Amino acid sequence: MVIPPDRNTATPVGGGELLGQQVAIQAELFRRHRREMAELIARHTGQSIERITADFDRDRWFSAQEALDYGFVDHVISRSGQLSDLNCWNGSVR
DSSP: OOOTTOOOOOOOOSOGGGHHHHHHHHHHHHHHHHHHHHHHHHHHHOOOHHHHHHHTSSOOOOOHHHHHHHTSOSOOOSSGGGGGGOTTTTTOOO
Protein backbone atom coordinates (compact mmCIF):
# COMPACT_ATOMS: atom_id res chain seq x y z
CA MET A 1 0.00 0.00 0.00
CA VAL A 2 1.28 3.47 -0.86
CA ILE A 3 -0.10 6.85 0.14
CA PRO A 4 0.61 9.70 -2.31
CA PRO A 5 2.97 11.50 -2.63
CA ASP A 6 5.18 8.58 -1.54
CA ARG A 7 7.44 7.08 -4.19
CA ASN A 8 8.59 3.52 -4.64
CA THR A 9 11.81 2.72 -6.41
CA ALA A 10 13.50 -0.40 -7.63
CA THR A 11 17.26 -0.14 -7.91
CA PRO A 12 18.81 -2.36 -10.56
CA VAL A 13 21.62 -4.64 -9.52
CA GLY A 14 24.45 -5.22 -11.90
CA GLY A 15 26.82 -3.37 -14.16
CA GLY A 16 27.02 0.29 -14.97
CA GLU A 17 25.03 0.08 -18.21
CA LEU A 18 21.95 1.44 -16.46
CA LEU A 19 23.80 4.32 -14.80
CA GLY A 20 22.85 6.85 -17.47
CA GLN A 21 19.22 5.77 -17.35
CA GLN A 22 19.19 6.01 -13.56
CA VAL A 23 20.67 9.51 -13.67
CA ALA A 24 17.98 10.57 -16.16
CA ILE A 25 15.24 9.03 -13.99
CA GLN A 26 16.57 10.74 -10.85
CA ALA A 27 16.79 14.08 -12.67
CA GLU A 28 13.17 13.76 -13.81
CA LEU A 29 12.04 12.85 -10.28
CA PHE A 30 13.91 15.86 -8.93
CA ARG A 31 12.19 18.15 -11.44
CA ARG A 32 8.79 16.65 -10.57
CA HIS A 33 9.35 16.98 -6.81
CA ARG A 34 10.55 20.55 -7.25
CA ARG A 35 7.39 21.40 -9.22
CA GLU A 36 5.14 19.71 -6.64
CA MET A 37 6.81 21.63 -3.82
CA ALA A 38 6.43 24.90 -5.73
CA GLU A 39 2.72 24.14 -6.24
CA LEU A 40 2.21 23.39 -2.54
CA ILE A 41 4.07 26.51 -1.43
CA ALA A 42 2.17 28.63 -3.96
CA ARG A 43 -1.16 27.26 -2.75
CA HIS A 44 -0.37 28.00 0.90
CA THR A 45 1.36 31.37 0.47
CA GLY A 46 -0.67 32.92 -2.34
CA GLN A 47 2.48 33.48 -4.41
CA SER A 48 2.64 32.40 -8.06
CA ILE A 49 4.41 29.17 -8.98
CA GLU A 50 6.73 31.21 -11.20
CA ARG A 51 7.71 33.46 -8.29
CA ILE A 52 8.26 30.48 -5.97
CA THR A 53 10.44 28.79 -8.58
CA ALA A 54 12.50 31.94 -9.15
CA ASP A 55 12.79 32.81 -5.45
CA PHE A 56 13.95 29.34 -4.46
CA ASP A 57 16.47 28.76 -7.21
CA ARG A 58 19.06 29.31 -4.44
CA ASP A 59 18.93 29.11 -0.65
CA ARG A 60 16.87 31.92 0.77
CA TRP A 61 16.53 33.07 4.35
CA PHE A 62 13.59 35.09 5.63
CA SER A 63 13.31 37.37 8.62
CA ALA A 64 10.11 36.95 10.62
CA GLN A 65 8.56 39.96 8.88
CA GLU A 66 9.65 38.75 5.42
CA ALA A 67 8.10 35.33 6.12
CA LEU A 68 4.87 37.05 7.12
CA ASP A 69 4.87 39.25 4.02
CA TYR A 70 5.60 36.24 1.78
CA GLY A 71 2.77 34.21 3.31
CA PHE A 72 4.79 31.50 5.07
CA VAL A 73 3.50 32.42 8.51
CA ASP A 74 0.26 33.92 9.77
CA HIS A 75 1.57 35.84 12.78
CA VAL A 76 4.80 37.26 14.14
CA ILE A 77 5.03 37.48 17.90
CA SER A 78 7.65 39.19 20.03
CA ARG A 79 6.79 37.61 23.39
CA SER A 80 5.06 34.47 24.63
CA GLY A 81 2.21 36.45 26.18
CA GLN A 82 0.94 37.13 22.66
CA LEU A 83 0.23 33.42 22.13
CA SER A 84 -3.01 33.62 24.10
CA ASP A 85 -4.28 36.15 21.54
CA LEU A 86 -3.96 33.56 18.75
CA ASN A 87 -6.88 31.18 18.36
CA CYS A 88 -4.69 28.46 16.86
CA TRP A 89 -2.59 28.11 20.02
CA ASN A 90 -5.29 28.19 22.68
CA GLY A 91 -2.76 29.76 25.04
CA SER A 92 -0.29 26.87 25.12
CA VAL A 93 3.06 26.46 23.41
CA ARG A 94 3.59 23.25 21.48
